[in-house]
Amino acid sequence: MADKPTELxxxxxxKRPRDLPPANADQPKSNxxxxxxxxxxxxxxxxxxxxxxxxxxxxxxxxVPFFAPLNLPVKASPRVRALYYSVESLHEGDVVFLSMxxxxxxxxxxxPFFRAVALHLKRKGVKxxxxxxxxxxxxxxxxxxxxxxxxxxxxxxxxxxxxxxxRAYKQNVDYVWLGFREGKEAVIAAMGNDLRATxxxxxxxxxxLADIPMMEGIHQLKDFDLIITISAGFPGTKEYVQQVQSxxxxxxxxxxxxxxxxxxxxxxDAGQLLGLVGGMGAVAEYExxxxxxxxxxxxxxxxxxxxxxxxxxxxxxxxxYFAGRRQRRKRGQ
Amino acid sequence: xLGMAVGLFAAAEFYxxxxxxxxxxxxxxxxxxxxxxxxxVLGGVNILQVNYPKIRRREEDWGFKLVLLGGAAVMGLxxxxxxxxxxxxxxxxxxxxxxxxxxxxxxxxxxxxxxTLAKIDGxxxxxxxxxxxxxxxxxxxxxHTVKVYMNVAxxxxxxxxxxxxxxxxxxxxxxxxxxxxxxxxxxxWIYDYIFAPCNATMFALLAFFIASAAFRAFRARNTESALLxxxxxxxxxxxxxxxxxxxxxxxQLSDWIVAVPNNAGRRAIIMxxxxxxxxxxLRVILGLERSHLxxx
Amino acid sequence: xxxxxIDLFGHWVGIFLTFCILSFLYKDNPFYKxxxxxxxxxxxxxxxxxxxxxxxxxxxxxxxxxxxxxxxNLALVPLVLVALLFVRSxxxxxxWIGRYPLAFVVALYAGIQINAVAQADxxxxxxxxxxxxxxxxxxxxxxSAKVIQNxxxxxxxxxxxxxxxxxxxPFSSLDDLAGLDTLTADQRATLDEGRGHVTGLDARLAxxxxxxxxxxxxxxxxxxxxxxxxxxxxxxxxxHKGAIGGVSRFGVWVLMIGFGASFGFTVQGRIALAIGRSMxxxxxxxxxxxxxxxxxxxxxxxxxxxxxxxxxVWELRSRRAR
Numbered sequence: 004m005a006d007k008p009t010e011l012x013x014x015x016x017x018k019r020p021r022d023l024p025p026a027n028a029d030q031p032k033s034n035x036x037x038x039x040x041x042x043x044x045x046x047x048x049x050x051x052x053x054x055x056x057x058x059x060x061x062x063x064x065x066x067v068p069f070f071a072p073l074n075l076p077v078k079a080s081p082r083v084r085a086l087y088y089s090v091e092s093l094h095e096g097d098v099v100f101l102s103m104x105x106x107x108x109x110x111x112x113x114x115p116f117f118r119a120v121a122l123h124l125k126r127k128g129v130k131x132x133x134x135x136x137x138x139x140x141x142x143x144x145x146x147x148x149x150x151x152x153x154x155x156x157x158x159x160x161x162x163x164x165x166x167x168x169x170r171a172y173k174q175n176v177d178y179v180w181l182g183f184r185e186g187k188e189a190v191i192a193a194m195g196n197d198l199r200a201t202x203x204x205x206x207x208x209x210x211x212l213a214d215i216p217m218m219e220g221i222h223q224l225k226d227f228d229l230i231i232t233i234s235a236g237f238p239g240t241k242e243y244v245q246q247v248q249s250x251x252x253x254x255x256x257x258x259x260x261x262x263x264x265x266x267x268x269x270x271x272d273a274g275q276l277l278g279l280v281g282g283m284g285a286v287a288e289y290e291x292x293x294x295x296x297x298x299x300x301x302x303x304x305x306x307x308x309x310x311x312x313x314x315x316x317x318x319x320x321x322x323x324y325f326a327g328r329r330q331r332r333k334r335g336q
Numbered sequence: 337x338l339g340m341a342v343g344l345f346a347a348a349e350f351y352x353x354x355x356x357x358x359x360x361x362x363x364x365x366x367x368x369x370x371x372x373x374x375x376x377v378l379g380g381v382n383i384l385q386v387n388y389p390k391i392r393r394r395e396e397d398w399g400f401k402l403v404l405l406g407g408a409a410v411m412g413l414x415x416x417x418x419x420x421x422x423x424x425x426x427x428x429x430x431x432x433x434x435x436x437x438x439x440x441x442x443x444x445x446x447x448x449x450x451x452t453l454a455k456i457d458g459x460x461x462x463x464x465x466x467x468x469x470x471x472x473x474x475x476x477x478x479x480h481t482v483k484v485y486m487n488v489a490x491x492x493x494x495x496x497x498x499x500x501x502x503x504x505x506x507x508x509x510x511x512x513x514x515x516x517x518x519x520x521x522x523x524x525w526i527y528d529y530i531f532a533p534c535n536a537t538m539f540a541l542l543a544f545f546i547a548s549a550a551f552r553a554f555r556a557r558n559t560e561s562a563l564l565x566x567x568x569x570x571x572x573x574x575x576x577x578x579x580x581x582x583x584x585x586x587x588q589l590s591d592w593i594v595a596v597p598n599n600a601g602r603r604a605i606i607m608x609x610x611x612x613x614x615x616x617x618l619r620v621i622l623g624l625e626r627s628h629l630x631x632x
Numbered sequence: 633x634x635x636x637x638i639d640l641f642g643h644w645v646g647i648f649l650t651f652c653i654l655s656f657l658y659k660d661n662p663f664y665k666x667x668x669x670x671x672x673x674x675x676x677x678x679x680x681x682x683x684x685x686x687x688x689x690x691x692x693x694x695x696x697x698x699x700x701x702x703x704x705n706l707a708l709v710p711l712v713l714v715a716l717l718f719v720r721s722x723x724x725x726x727x728w729i730g731r732y733p734l735a736f737v738v739a740l741y742a743g744i745q746i747n748a749v750a751q752a753d754x755x756x757x758x759x760x761x762x763x764x765x766x767x768x769x770x771x772x773x774x775x776s777a778k779v780i781q782n783x784x785x786x787x788x789x790x791x792x793x794x795x796x797x798x799x800x801x802p803f804s805s806l807d808d809l810a811g812l813d814t815l816t817a818d819q820r821a822t823l824d825e826g827r828g829h830v831t832g833l834d835a836r837l838a839x840x841x842x843x844x845x846x847x848x849x850x851x852x853x854x855x856x857x858x859x860x861x862x863x864x865x866x867x868x869x870x871x872h873k874g875a876i877g878g879v880s881r882f883g884v885w886v887l888m889i890g891f892g893a894s895f896g897f898t899v900q901g902r903i904a905l906a907i908g909r910s911m912x913x914x915x916x917x918x919x920x921x922x923x924x925x926x927x928x929x930x931x932x933x934x935x936x937x938x939x940x941x942x943x944x945v946w947e948l949r950s951r952r953a954r
Binding site for chain 1: 373376531532533544554555568575576578581603
């Protein structure tokens with residue numbers, strides 16, 4: 004399985020150092036010279052303490068803040084604003100292509116983005132064509148369509164939302180779900196060449212594309228007014244840029260996981276991507292622009308604490324390291 | 337030889353705008369997709385081939401391998417579209433009875449399943465309640481669209497247009513068919529409650545390991561690692577609301593780190609990787625590189 | 633809307649499997665193995681059916697079935713290639729036949745890769761890298777609304793208003809612009825927030841041509857030098873000594889800052905995934921009515937109790953066995 008985490012720990016046994024007897028446990032407290040130095044210095048003991056305490060700190064940091072949110076204000080960065088304006092400049096009746104390249108693992112970062120962009124597109128009356136190059140995606144996408152496209156996202160209870168309302172979209176009238184095709188970058192190249200043949204001239208539910216009025220005039224990727232890639236890795240945004248963006252000069256904006264953000268910023272910088280939302284923090288920024296805070300905003304709030312745990316772990320680890328280094332030097336090396 | 341022809345064509349297609357060339361390229365790409373899909377099926381078969389003998393020989397952990405094969409068998413079987421084999425299932429019936437009510441027009445709805453919803457003319461959904469329970473909706477006489485559907489994935493829909501005359505009653509009886517296959521009820525159940533949580537948690541584990549690695553491994557031993565750690569901490573602070581709450585300086589600095597030094601380094605890597613990819617691709621096409629074919 | 637019993641049960645199964653996998657944080661154990669093997673098994677069945685119904689069925693089966701003559705059909709070509717591919721797993725003796733489809737695929741991917749990478753990764757990136765080092769401030773009196781809207785503190789609406797005003801009467805200073813009377817209070821506040829002499833509006837906008845954005849220019853110079861230094865570090869495999877050594881050391885620093893940024897983002901991504909799991913279990917990503925029926929936190933406590941008990945029994949038994 005390619006899906007398994009590649010960074011599994013080397014130390015699988017997870018032995019507890021504190022369960023072991025201390026090195027000098029059976030030595031009588033003597034006044035022999037050097038006995039003191041056998042006792043591990045506090046920095047050594049701290050440096051080898053059970054990493055499962057760090058796990059516990061992280062677990063607390065990602066659960067407890069949900070019950071005591073900070074609700075810090077969010078402000079959009081330039082990359083996120085650029086994506087927002089690209090969508091904002093679309094008109095009613097325009098057709099966008101959404102590439103849904105992710106699996107359940109990346110939903111915490113990408114599902115809130117899809118919810119926000121679906122609301123943005125629907126309230127502007129923009130039509131959508133959805134497809135995926137990830138085999139893990141189809142049931143997920145079908146659920147999102149059922150929950151976020153087929154139904155209005157703004158209900159009567161959303162009193163704090165001030166933007167225009169959206170409506171329920173109709174399948175094969177307001178949106179088309181094409182399904183998934185295997186082949187990684189070859190699929191993307193094929194869609195650039197002939198979108199209809201790639202999806203065998205029919206939507207995922209079997210309706211011939213020729214019978215769908217909104218697909219009129221759409222044969223290739225370059226026929227869309229905007230391409231929005233929502234990608235969690237390979238194949239995804241990078242492959243769209245390589246295979247089709249430069250070749251057909253396509254307007255592409257991307258939402259990606261935090262992990263691939265720094266890989267994609269050079270493309271944003273060179274104008275190959277018109278906007279970029281990278282990670283949960285950026286999704287929160289996009290939600291603030293839409294005016295409908297959701298899971299991204301809630302998650303970013305908790306993310307504060309997760310980041311603090313990691314930063315403290317780094318600072319603490321280095322403090323012990325430097326203190327220990329001084330101690331080792333003092334001991335006479 | 338075959339490889340060389342295909343590769344050269346695929347590369348040359350970029351420069352030739354002719355229609356015929358595009359068509360041939362399209363066919364080549366489609367065949368590529370088919371082979372890529374077949375390779376995954378082959379991979380699945382291989383996993384079964386590797387695990388079956390282990391169970392037969394009762395090797396260590398054979399019970400878990402049995403779970404593996406069982407999972408694959410169940411998912412494979414429920415992934416077949418059984419409901420499309422033989423007669424096409426209907427999803428219910430609509431009958432219009434004239435002169436059945438005193439005033440206006442009525443739509444009478446019922447369903448054989450619990451959790452069924454109905455929409456009339458695309459308005460807010462109506463819950464049809466327990467099986468057999470009849471819901472009556474009074475409508476204006478004339479043309480209406482009725483859609484009866486389930487709240488969860490994996491069932492058919494009954495979507496019909498109906499003309500209800502004044503004084504008429506349209507009886508809509510939903511008998512939604514259970515679907516099998518990749519959009520079916522059981523398949524999506526397994527996907528939602530087994531595949532998805534496992535997939536997500538496997539990756540969520542990494543959050544814990546990264547925290548522990550931050551504590552144990554990230555030491556500012558020299559200038560390089562100090563720069564790495566400094567940049568990491570600044571970007572971490574800049575990416576979440578708390579950085580901005582401390583000072584506006586953090587998000588701006590983190591944006592600058594990403595946009596300038598990071599982009600400079602990344603760009604060097606991208607260009608290097610591109611040169612490498614071009615060189616490897618040329619070697620493959622010209623037949624200088626054959627390691628992917630395995631040794632004789 | 634009531635949750636069907638089977639779905640309620642499903643949510644609990646999901647919570648159970650989540651904690652089975654998290655139990656790996658303690659150590660490798662039977663609960664983790666159970667979830668892992670179940671996941672791999674289900675994935676195999678899942679992938680095979682997805683590939684069949686999304687690719688093989690429409691592109692091979694239906695293409696052949698719907699053709700006028702089954703024997704004169706281009707869809708037979710991939711069918712033969714697929715058949716050759718499968719020879720590999722059936723017979724060791726004839727496994728060499730499987731090389732032909734493999735050669736086809738690898739060469740095809742190599743072919744489409746060459747130009748794509750050359751154009752997008754080399755051409756476009758090089759073009760951007762070699763663009764002018766001196767960055768001029770944007771002249772608010774001549775620039776298009778599209779350019780102005782991407783400046784700090786701006787929005788499309790504000791940019792439109794600015795363009796409308798300057799077409800009547802050009803701005804004489806940026807304060808002039810900030811005091812534009814058509815702006816709403818909100819827009820004015822955002823605009824004020826966007827001002828600043830280093831990276832803010834004052835550094836990037838001007839009312840005349842030819843003003844230099846100093847910070848932007850310095851950043852560009854840094855970027856170009858960083859790119860060259862990183863490339864030097866990569867491609868001069870000779871001893872990094874003297875001048876080249878200095879340059880490549882600078883290149884390493886630039887790369888390290890980049891890796892630091894990546895690491896920062898990676899931390900964010902990984903923690904976000906864990907947050908996603910806790911949202912799921914706490915029921916925050918579901919409609920409140922649904923979350924109430926699932927009792928996520930309670931189910932989690934029960935599941936944790938079961939797993940802890942199971943692990944304790946497992947530890948005791950394996951200790952006794954030793």
